[in-house]
Amino acid sequence: MKMKDSKMVKGNVAIDRDRLWSDLMTVGKIGFQQGHGVNRPALSDADIAARDWLTKRMSAAGLEVRVDAAANVIGTLKTRTPRSQKILVIGSHLDTVPQGGMFDGALGVGAALECARVIRENEIELPWDIEIIDFSDEEAAYNAGTVGSRAMIGQLKPDEIFVSKAKGGLTFADGMEKVGKDPARIGEAVRDPKIFAGMLELHIEQGSRLESEGIAIGAVTGIVGIYRYIVTVRGEAGHAGTTPMHLRDDALVKAAPVFTMLPQWVRETNGEMVGTIGQVTLEPGATNVIPGVCTFIVEVRSMNASDMVAVRERLKSWAAAQRNVSVRTIYEKNSVALSEPLIDAVIRAAESEGVSHMRIQSGAGHDTQSFAPYVPSGMIFIPCKNGKSHCPDEWIEPDQAAYGCRVLLRTILDLAE
Template identity: 40%
Template structure:
């Protein structure tokens, strides 16, 4: 048995059908707890049943299909990704991982194979946060990280998450029932499009993910003095925007020197923002990410020090406030190894790519060991109608997923995991 047996035609057909569950004519818009997501859930439930799984929906609206293993009472190996999209996003982000998970179970079933461990395929209800502006709702609920106040998050029409859940026939007060017992799961593997250009540069269909980068998000303010654009000589100005421009270039330079760090100023607001007034203040955002937490912290420190130096020289003031900080989440060595072995089996390089974006695996890491497989997407474009994955890459990625899952759900691997779990050493 190997990954060559998957039915690529069936997968592409299913991806096309899911793409029809979308609002509007441009790209894919499938927000959580919408008519479109209900349409996608229905398709996924049907396919899961067709693949021989027992299907349920948990209290948060995550769709879960279970394929029993040969070992009674053994923990389940989880495969998942999300069904929601951003507004006018692409057809593969999230959907590919769900369709791939169903495909590998269906392939096993069609060959009359049952792994030792049960397999569960999960279609998470809300990863992107496009509707309620709070991400990873489905996976955080499963990992026990959803808080009661998350249920009060509102969409742009003022509808709360709790109300949206009720309209979907769910009981929001039962959200803690979605939490999984860590003893009942034996790992989580997610296949997802890369959403970046590394695999394309490496000329390879897929690779293992080393972990999800840690991130810091900051808001900064540069304060100068607004005055008349015509009357104040250049040497007497305290132009906040000219200072901010220098700071943006310093961010690029400092992060550019640190191989594991990426940093971005994504937003600048200029005050008063008029053509005949020298900018008196600028507010901006700074996003710094790295797989190495120390590098991320060092970069942020250096950026702030440099920004203060620039501001002082120009007679400006600089303040910076960190609004979000999350540590890097490494993937489990055991799962990375299984993916690398599956890559090697097909003559592919054992590529390890850090994920700069968050995924459901990030939340699931607080429940169990996680791993991810990235699949190449054209020009690294994602969250956009032009998002595209070549069918042969869908096939290769899914074959690698199947081989890795076969290894991870085999009796002897399970044995090792269970022994470790008993010793309480299975924390990610």
């Protein structure tokens, strides 16, 4: 049978809106608890169940499925008449933050799968293989996040999968063993970036710009840089009733000034930077015990590395001036610009679908960020309700998922020409 060229069928291929939505609702129930959203941290039982679901759906769609050495789930649709040896990656992640939403990541995986199905069902011949990928641990369940995509592109430090955020906590290496992967062999996941024709990811915006401006599609121009540090302040635990105030070395009291200084340091940069302390732990952590250790995570995000470096240096000099305070770098990811030809392709796709569009920067990190410095990379945003994400209220409408998926498919077909 003669294969259809991507150009010939571009006008009349259609994605199946109900099939896509049904997939999103099915995977959205895995790890879902009423009132608590979706709890599917990487390589948790729920995440493993979601991976199994995806594997079955990809196999049913005629994709060849494998799990690589970094536990990325990969479904390949082979081109029958390769004009190049290249691969187009279309992916995102099925893991979620604790009490997360149904669409962050899952939309991109579900839509990629739907695109592959439509391409196969319509016998559209592409110039490259496509790989639909569920990347491991995008959401930093254990340590730094975007583990699977960084492992694939060769940017994961081998020792970081053995580090946990909390002392004595689980590591990505522990998770790998749950799915039968040997942490010592994670290096085998590395692939030569030159084999990739491109990387595409559809994602919810996780902010409110598109919604507030009434725009349907965001053609992402760049992804913000993120620096994260774990700060450990040591004092001395003691009885909260019997230790007089002048004899205390309270770790929380020593740490507290940074909680208000950080926003000031951030505001004193050029204005587009954000900084957050979103996690604080006290040890021993009891109402009647003076905190002996206060540990907190400082995160800053900006398109400008120099601004993030400036805040890091202020944090470090504050720490150096204290007794028993240490700052450890979790990671420093600089911002990336996405590929102009792919941004243009997304805009053309939105136009041929008749939906409004704008160029937009991403304030959230994504797997595409791992690929962008090495592989032509593009991202498509759709709005999410009230800009909410990483929470149980995260929501999109079925029509939004559908037109996002259509723009993704059009972009693939556009690149195929």
